Amino acid sequence: MKQFDPATELNKLEQFGEFGGVNPSITDSATYTFLGAEAMVDTFHGETEGCFLYSRHWNPSNKYLSDALAAMEGTESAWVTASGMAAITSAILQVCNTGDHIVSSVTTYGGTFAFLKYYLQKFNIDVSFIIPTDLDALKKAIRPNTKVIYTETVSNPLLQISDIPAMSKIAKEHGAKLIVDNTFSPMLVSPYKLGADIVVYSMTKFINGKNDCVAGAICGSEEYINSLIDLNTGTAMLLGPVLDPLRSSSILKNLYTLHIRMKQHSKNAQFLAEKFTKNKTKVIYPGLSVHPQHELITSLMNKEYGYGGMIAVDLETKEKAYSFMEKAEKIGVGYLAVSLGYFRTLFSNSGSSTSSEVPEEIQKEMGMSPGLVRFSVGLDNDIENTWELIKKCL
């Protein structure tokens, strides 16, 4: 059997504009006309195919992007949101009710961690945190009311790899849904194909790749996506974090170059990770054979996309990290900035920025050094020159 390939699946889609434009026409209407009153009622009840009612529910531009994401992910359906956090929070709230329980990786994105640890207390939803690579801890943390197992394919910022097939098996045994944030590894890994129930993205990062907007996506079964946008009970429909259709149409165009970008991000990151290793700088990168889950990720990956664009370098102290980053920005390695998946290299000190929501003692517990510098390696054409610049800053 031919292996699933996200870019090939995406390329099979034929989406074109109503006037024959090679790009689908942009539709920016908030509401849609009906020629018959009955047709409107039927659309309200979800009984008409291809009819649009109101833009918070569906609109053509969001549908094009959602269809493309579903094709890439191998899911039946998808829905696009105004941010990655909107995707994550809607996806979770749709599955969980008051009094339910979640088991989550402790090394998630800072905003996700804060939502799980602090915000969900409002709804009396209890969350147990585990190290994502510790499957025994996961099994032990499960309770009769566990509804969600939550993890990131590649964790932030330590780049630990989740064993999605094993986690999916545990989730299924206990009737829980496995939700996977695949923001760091679009196309490299296809979580739904590996057994995840729901895949969430911050499209702000690699998928859009231009750092010109904030956006997110939820991919899953048709039944689940329909439940999210149910007029009476859908979290996405009722909380309303819909993506602007003008934005959708611009992200769609960027999605079609994602495979080429991911390959170049990976190639450059692999190069730098090997150079850091030779230089005896402590570095974490899943593409290095010394990475503890190197074999696992190799077995999960779609071929030819490499090991991703993220590397973490341990400079031991915050002072050393700050001084490195300031020099690196000055001589043109990239930008001292949070976020990732941009065409230029971005770097930040995780402990004091993107993981600052995570309390210091938990940062220590998860093995995060205060001098950790996370790199989102850019699309540099001359990566050897970039390494020469980095060396000057170390």
Ligand SMILES: *Cc1c(COP(=O)(O)O)cnc(C)c1O
């Ligand atoms: C950035 C990020 C988010 C949040 O996405 P926004 O688009 O900023 O809301 C969630 N998860 C991961 C892994 C991220 O990197």
